[in-house]
Amino acid sequence: MEGNETPTAQEQNPQGYISLVVQELKAGTDTWAITQKLVEMGADQSEASQLVDKVYSEVKVALEAEQLTPHSVLTGLVGGALGAAIGGTAWGLIVKYTHFEIGYMAWGIGLLCGFGVVIFSGGRKGLPLQLIAVLAAIAGIVAGKYATFYLELKDVLAQEAHRPVNIPIFSPALIRLFPSALREMMSGFDFLWVALAVITAWRIPKPLGIKLRS
DSSP: OOGGOOHHHHSSHHHHHHHHHHHHHHHTOOOOOHHHHHTTTTOOOOHHHHHHHHHHHHHHHHHTTTTTOHHHHHHHHHHHHHHHOOOOOOOOHHHHHHHHOTTTTHHHHHHHHHHHHHHTTTSSSSSHHHHHHHHHHHHHHHHHHHHHHHHHHHHHHHHHHHSSSOOOOOOOOHHHHHHHHHHHHHHHHHHHHHHHHHOOOOOOOOOOOOOOOO
């Protein structure tokens, strides 16, 4: 009876077959050879062929969707800059209102910059966008640290003067002091969060890395 039919190997482990097909495509294996591998693993010849064709088509569409254009690189740059600006500003505001510097905000900036370049580029991916995302993440982290430095310095000066102190946020004197202050502000955990931010920003716009063969 139909209800007592034994499920095929493909039905028993569909994700395993799909993962195998994708990995073989990444390795440059042609579709016929991939189909034969699935058959050797217990898949039905017809079902294996259909699955390979389906995955091949989906991967082809994904590859076409992530192809870069000059316009997508430019809009990706805008997305990365926006992510850095939002992340750096948010970091500064959190420090201002909570008086705590949250290190994992750096990781959040990496996420914002990574997704920013992908979203603003229309879902494109590639090395130029990866570099943009990483540089934007680093810029956003530095901006967040600068905001922390500025706010903490204002508090110290206000306590010494016993009154609020207004100093320009981008005064030449502050900019000169910041590099040495940044070295003192960076702890081991800070470097960990920065590393995670860079890795995250790099991976989000990473292309599939597949060159299809028929």
